[in-house]
Amino acid sequence: MSDVSDPAVTRRDALAAGGATTVLGFGFWTEAFAADGAGAGGTVLITGASRGIGFEFAKQYAQAGWTVIATARNPATAEPLKALAKAHKNIRIEALDVTDVKAVDALAEKLKGTAIDVLINNAGISGGAQNQKVGTIKYEVFDDVMRTNVMGPIKIAEAFTPHVAASTQKKIVSISSTEGSLTGISGRPDVNSIFYRASKSALNMAMINMAKALKDKGIIVVMLSPGLVQTDFVGDLRLPIMISPEQSVAMTMPIIARVTMADTGKYFRHTGELAAW
Amino acid sequence: MSESGSITRRSAVAAATAAVAAGHFAGAARAADAQTMLVTGSNRGIGLEFVKQYAAKGWTVIATTRSPDKADELKKVAAAHKNVTIEALDVTNFATIDALAAKYKGKPIDLLINNAGITGDFRNPKPQSFGTLDHAEADSFMRTNALGALKVTEAFYENVKLGQGKKILAVTSLAGSFGAKFGGMPGGYWYKISKAALNAAMVNVSMDAIKDGIIVAMLSPGQVRVEKIGNIPIPGLIETPESISGMIKVIENLKPEDAGTIIRYNGERQPL
Numbered sequence: 001m002s003d004v005s006d007p008a009v010t011r012r013d014a015l016a017a018g019g020a021t022t023v024l025g026f027g028f029w030t031e032a033f034a035a036d037g038a039g040a041g042g043t044v045l046i047t048g049a050s051r052g053i054g055f056e057f058a059k060q061y062a063q064a065g066w067t068v069i070a071t072a073r074n075p076a077t078a079e080p081l082k083a084l085a086k087a088h089k090n091i092r093i094e095a096l097d098v099t100d101v102k103a104v105d106a107l108a109e110k111l112k113g114t115a116i117d118v119l120i121n122n123a124g125i126s127g128g129a130q131n132q133k134v135g136t137i138k139y140e141v142f143d144d145v146m147r148t149n150v151m152g153p154i155k156i157a158e159a160f161t162p163h164v165a166a167s168t169q170k171k172i173v174s175i176s177s178t179e180g181s182l183t184g185i186s187g188r189p190d191v192n193s194i195f196y197r198a199s200k201s202a203l204n205m206a207m208i209n210m211a212k213a214l215k216d217k218g219i220i221v222v223m224l225s226p227g228l229v230q231t232d233f234v235g236d237l238r239l240p241i242m243i244s245p246e247q248s249v250a251m252t253m254p255i256i257a258r259v260t261m262a263d264t265g266k267y268f269r270h271t272g273e274l275a276a277w
Numbered sequence: 278m279s280e281s282g283s284i285t286r287r288s289a290v291a292a293a294t295a296a297v298a299a300g301h302f303a304g305a306a307r308a309a310d311a312q313t314m315l316v317t318g319s320n321r322g323i324g325l326e327f328v329k330q331y332a333a334k335g336w337t338v339i340a341t342t343r344s345p346d347k348a349d350e351l352k353k354v355a356a357a358h359k360n361v362t363i364e365a366l367d368v369t370n371f372a373t374i375d376a377l378a379a380k381y382k383g384k385p386i387d388l389l390i391n392n393a394g395i396t397g398d399f400r401n402p403k404p405q406s407f408g409t410l411d412h413a414e415a416d417s418f419m420r421t422n423a424l425g426a427l428k429v430t431e432a433f434y435e436n437v438k439l440g441q442g443k444k445i446l447a448v449t450s451l452a453g454s455f456g457a458k459f460g461g462m463p464g465g466y467w468y469k470i471s472k473a474a475l476n477a478a479m480v481n482v483s484m485d486a487i488k489d490g491i492i493v494a495m496l497s498p499g500q501v502r503v504e505k506i507g508n509i510p511i512p513g514l515i516e517t518p519e520s521i522s523g524m525i526k527v528i529e530n531l532k533p534e535d536a537g538t539i540i541r542y543n544g545e546r547q548p549l
Binding site for chain 2: 101134135137139142143146147151155156157158161180182184195196197198199200201202203204205206208209210212213214254277
């Protein structure tokens, strides 16, 4: 990684240096940076915004002055998101279960005429490591993992294509994982996530095809691996390379801001490098 | 989830080579000897041709199909070859998989070929094209093409462990490959994503299986003129027997370092 003009790298180096936090306080600094990295303002729709990475996207895009449509399965119980929406008038919460095809169509209909610059397919589930150990796989979780992580994002992209096509920036972003990299998982049999891995690989396959299908409409489709983020996903796992949702989003927002049609169909790591398929 | 800790597979392969040698190379030395194979989805197309060719080689063939009653061609092959046994198996019905595995408990299977799969209707691309996707069809593709192979592999794993050949294959497709230049085919979404999911699952299983000396790999049959294609003119189409005899050669030559890879019918490595 030698390209220091890469905003993601600059950001990472700044994070590694950590100096800014002592001067400005982490929150203020992040806010200033996020505003910087978000690119031109616009409207963003984020699925799975009740917690983790999705919540952080809602927060940082709102802080950057974007109009945020934050979806969650159960807005009633999404307390942090509700508090965030109270503090930021530019956040609008919508109920959405991404596995409910009719609900996706209904929301697309409700938002008809609203231009969406950036659509972030973030909602996803791990399926639980305890269910995915080869030899004692719990097959009943398969459908849920596939519907949420693969068919959900496909359906949402289909339903919101007119909204994205009507916008200025025209970007569809799917949050993937390096666990979905077929070459990347080689040599690591002990992570019990076979369905999760299969779902992210399937998601990537759908997205590269979608990138081709939407090129004529001027829509840019990219995949992002958020890094190893400390969320509910990883449970009690703590590793030195882990980053917070706040850090992850602050690193990926500049990537979203800078991708162009030349990048459609590409799969980026949070560091800005391309991820392996 | 995990971003690091990527050990090279080479070390795992080296460790497993000794374990494989006993079965694999001994198997090669006695290649003429009869072995046992199980192939799913054997009522037609690629599966049926595997049955024909392995039967002709004198192997004991367990040919599974959803509806043996309707598998007329397969029944003819079984009538002509005493070494072919037809078994009913729906790869999406786990009770039938477990029941068949129970029936064969303790019996070695040298080669397991996960072939059963669905493609959808080539002449009606609409349910699988972006913008007109039929989401009601998605589960069925995922369950048949990805999950079915995984469940069958798990259910018959002990049989393969007992076998000499110690090989598990899954029939995948160029359409599910990230590295392949296959931009021409629009649609086929459910098919493509289910094959990508299958590949990921099999790569995952291959890492576990190599510790037991079992080689798990994927086969890419080429664009084969199966019955469903009929006379549709597709450039580069190959005839079924050619594809299958090629894949049988690939299977014979499988080495531990092929675990978790996709190999085409002509022996070329296909990108994942």
